[in-house]
Amino acid sequence: MTNLRGKAFSTRAVHAGERMKQGEHTPVTTPIVPSVAYLYESMDELDAIFANTRQGYVYARYTSPTVAAFETAVADLEEGEAALAFASGMAAIQAALLAAGVCAGSHVVCAYDVYGATYSLLTRLFAGLGVRTSLVNVSDLPAVEAVLREGGTTALFVETISNPLLKVADIPALAELSHRHGAQLLVDNTFATPCLIRPLLHGADYVIHSATKYLAGHGDVLAGVVVTDAANCLRMFETNKLLGSNLGPFEAWLALRGLKTLPLRVREQCRNAQHLAQWLAERPGVAKVNYPGLAGHPQHALAKALFGDQGYGGVLSFEIQGAGRADAFRFMEALQLCLAATTLGDIYTLILHPASSSHRTLSEAERQQIGITEGLLRLSAGIEDPLDIQADLEGAFQTLKL
Numbered sequence: 001m002t003n004l005r006g007k008a009f010s011t012r013a014v015h016a017g018e019r020m021k022q023g024e025h026t027p028v029t030t031p032i033v034p035s036v037a038y039l040y041e042s043m044d045e046l047d048a049i050f051a052n053t054r055q056g057y058v059y060a061r062y063t064s065p066t067v068a069a070f071e072t073a074v075a076d077l078e079e080g081e082a083a084l085a086f087a088s089g090m091a092a093i094q095a096a097l098l099a100a101g102v103c104a105g106s107h108v109v110c111a112y113d114v115y116g117a118t119y120s121l122l123t124r125l126f127a128g129l130g131v132r133t134s135l136v137n138v139s140d141l142p143a144v145e146a147v148l149r150e151g152g153t154t155a156l157f158v159e160t161i162s163n164p165l166l167k168v169a170d171i172p173a174l175a176e177l178s179h180r181h182g183a184q185l186l187v188d189n190t191f192a193t194p195c196l197i198r199p200l201l202h203g204a205d206y207v208i209h210s211a212t213k214y215l216a217g218h219g220d221v222l223a224g225v226v227v228t229d230a231a232n233c234l235r236m237f238e239t240n241k242l243l244g245s246n247l248g249p250f251e252a253w254l255a256l257r258g259l260k261t262l263p264l265r266v267r268e269q270c271r272n273a274q275h276l277a278q279w280l281a282e283r284p285g286v287a288k289v290n291y292p293g294l295a296g297h298p299q300h301a302l303a304k305a306l307f308g309d310q311g312y313g314g315v316l317s318f319e320i321q322g323a324g325r326a327d328a329f330r331f332m333e334a335l336q337l338c339l340a341a342t343t344l345g346d347i348y349t350l351i352l353h354p355a356s357s358s359h360r361t362l363s364e365a366e367r368q369q370i371g372i373t374e375g376l377l378r379l380s381a382g383i384e385d386p387l388d389i390q391a392d393l394e395g396a397f398q399t400l401k402l
């Protein structure tokens with residue numbers, strides 16, 4: 001493997017995890033290794049690998065070379081000791097919660113505006129297994145502390161940039177608060193990506209990605225990954241040997257390939273999102289634009305402090321003036337270039353109606369409480385020319401006569 005110590009982020013994105021030795025030669029790009037099981041000269045060797053006293057591969061549900069290469073690369077980019085890849089972002093979130101010690105009788109504190117499936121995982125599925133979750137506004141630090149002060153909290157779960165309202169979490173302050181009250185901080189860094197922030201450097205204990213989004217970046221692979229310290233990772237690894245939610249080698253190969261252009265894509269997506277947010281903010285017929293890059297965003301200064309000059313992410317959301325669900329659907333159907341598809345972080349510009357998709361599992365009352373209205377649309381900027389996307393959106397506004 002190339003020595004990447006001290007190298008820049010974009011250099012590491014290209015080379016991290018690569019140069020896996022294969023006998024006498026070293027392929028430039030990591031190959032897909034689909035083998036389920038592995039042979040060794042002696043049974044003692046196999047036994048040592050089973051016992052984690054020697055590195056190696058035993059069985060693909062434990063780990064396999066292509067997956068390990070992807071894990072090494074993401075751990076490097078997030079500046080963590082170790083990473084474990086999963087079959088989806090949701091599998092990664094579940095694994096991180098379990099590794100943090102969440103079990104029957106535990107208390108979890110979670111930002112109320114998180115991805116809908118995360119919200120439902122905690123408030124429905126985990127609740128049924130005896131886990132109590134308190135939902136908080138993580139932008140209100142005294143309110144978060146008031147809940148943590150009650151004691152007995154195992155984990156605080158937040159998204160760096162929240163889905164779909166684009167709130168920015170004060171990761172350093174939340175890390176300090178959670179540790180002071182004996183809880184671990186789990187950060188879903190899917191929207192921000194390690195290009196903008198590496199939460200482990202700010203005190204987070206676990207960083208989680210839906211690698212389906214920016215890390216892989218091309219809308220052709222479902223994947224998740226957790227980055228944490230070596231001891232936590234070993235615990236996740238042992239648990240996952242039983243749960244089997246691991247990533248497959250073909251998907252790992254695609255995700256690793258995607259990582260190489262992550263800095264290029266995210267730079268362009270941030271620029272395009274900034275352009276579109278500013279245009280939408282000034283356009284009549286738009287009631288509200290949520291984007292941390294806008295000077296009027298409530299956490300704009302915080303985002304600037306945390307992300308430096310890397311940009312403010314590729315996702316924004318906006319409310320169409322006076323729109324109900326039918327108007328929002330009509331707007332989406334009128335689009336030619338923006339794809340009305342249920343994902344984000346791809347090279348394509350994508351648009352989604354949170355109330356009927358990403359946050360569908362929430363009740364109407366829960367959505368209202370969070371601020372997800374029927375006229376809210378989430379846009380994930382791709383890498384197309386932003387003027388073409390702007391013209392496409394303008395055409396859709398015209399069909400609503402706005």
Ligand SMILES: Cc1ncc(COP(=O)(O)O)c(C=O)c1O
Pocket residue numbers: 088089090091115117159163188190191209210211212213222223224343358
């Ligand atoms: C912020 C965030 N976290 C996690 C997930 C879940 O990821 P996956 O769909 O890969 O399971 C999503 C999916 O949209 C997401 O937006």
